[in-house]
Amino acid sequence: MGNKVIVSNRLDGAVLAILPKFIGDAINTLPALALLKQLYPTQRICILVRPHLTEIFSRASQYGLEIISDDRHCRKKHRGLYGMASQLKHQNFALAVLFRGSLTDAVLAKLAGIKNVIGYAQNARRPFLSHAFKLDQCHHYIYRYCKLVNDAHGRPFTHFSSPKLTAQPSTLTLSETQCNVALYLGGKVKGTRYYPEHLAIQVVQHISTLKNINIFLLGDQSEQSDMASLSSLALRQNVSVHNLAGSMSLAELVDNIGAMDAIVSIDSGPMHIASACDVPCVAIVGHGTSPWSLVAPKTDKLIALTHQSTSLNELDMIQDVSPEKIYHALSTLLSEHC
Template sequence: MGSKVIVSGQVSGAILAVLPKFIGDAINTLPALELLQNLYPTQRIYVLGRPFMASLFSRADHYGVEFIPDKRHYYDAPHNILSMSRILKGYNISAAVLFRGSLRDALLMKLAGIKTIIGYAQNARSPLLSHALKLNPCEHYIYRYCQLVNEPHGKPFETFNKPTLTPQKLEQPLKGKLKIALYLGGTIKGHRCYPHDLSLALLKRLSAYQDIHLYLLGDSAERDEMETLTQELVKQNKSVTNLAGRMTLDILVDTIGNMDAMISIDSGPMHIAAACNTPCVAIIGQGTSPWSIVAPKQQNLIALHHQSMSLSESQMIRDISPQAISQALFELIK
């Protein structure tokens, strides 16, 4: 790491934080953004993220950051790194914190003329960083992000707060005395998704209880799979609504935040539930990273881990039964 400690009072321009690409990871940066806000209470703090993230941060106004869409990721007519660097030059940025380990992001900061660039020494980008920290791969993501703020500033903080989102009240009230959201994932999620036959068994088990209305969540690529599950239940006059592919990210936050509880695989909606303080049962099969470094910092979350002896990643999650999931749910909301 660069040996010179950053003195926040001597930094005159704006501060930029470069967000990770996934929803759950972006939510986990919120405590670090709060630390930046405490260090720089009178300066503008910007976050640079993929355009779809803007609606997520509309539910994080209490962190006092301003969102800059990364136009390199526009679906139509994306900008290149040079044009994006020229855009950033107009924001008078003095320091940048890279929450992604991307070499291209470090190069973008350099091209934008930012003098203080903080990030982890990975992907051969150390020469581009003014403060290159050593990554501890065993640390939870939240700690990793907070350390990027705390260490270069001389470790002024001893603790941090959990990430929070502020959902708004929905225009259309939700049905049911008990409103349960489920994100079971589609085939696009690979071995993380909860298999169709087990999902159907779980939904039937839950819908057998009176006054429960089930809401299936997902993106547009998962809508048809969720509709198949929905129609199976509708045939039996069960209370279920398919919301997959029908909402923007901010409305997804509002929807999850207005639920009584949620069931989710290890993915972004699980982190949204935790940040909204919605009780959640997490179904943990073979994930994309060790659970210990991604698990939400929330008390009202029950994580069900597979105990499978299968060597097939797609079979591991089958070890978590619909009965175990429903038992955990009612333990949360009893």
């Protein structure tokens, strides 16, 4: 393998994992973190995460992780690279696993005095890594993360588990006699992944014809105006929806998705949250930030609707997934799981 195998029971000190910055990518590191916990059952497993992601991992307590906010990215108490390295240096980390391809993260681990640093040899990082591996761009993201841990430790594992989040009881008033369905269709800020309003309203109309259905719209603060417009369109069509866009913390988003009977989502964070919470999901896949095969959730409760567009305009691709296809896929999921 080209690297000296790390023997976990000979390592004295805590373990640090530096996580990706996006919700879905961060959730996909959970199986690799579970492998680390098996290798180091009595040691601290700490995760360095962007401040906005700390709430996500408050719903992952079963992994036994200690959360450290990456204050390099915090406006209120910003730390520079050296300040963050100084904070980490005092925590006796014996091992760091870099789940991002960032050169800065590799430098951070070096400045923090961490002897064993595992990561992919990309972006000029090799000199800062004690265990450098070649990245196979064809591997699924979950596989990539688990492979880092497994290969560095002599490949003791043959399989990994799927990501799991544990939702707490939702504060939403949900009907026990209705099927509760959430829609995350994105806002214009999502670019080519945004499901346009003229099609989104048709999805809402189709779904509203299902018997005993309760519809919720999801979105963050940047998508509030888009969801308010969609909600108004629905009201003019005499369709009742609950617009939750911009009103939830990330922890509450996990809880609310976890309380749903099903969700319809574009290729984004809520899709990964649904999968990790074992909630059936219809995924609408247009032109994404990564190839679909590399990020598709590993669950049998997912129906992925991928586009077959021949348009040379990337914005057109997601529009190839028709409202009728989404309606039929959701109906199938509800009949199987609701």
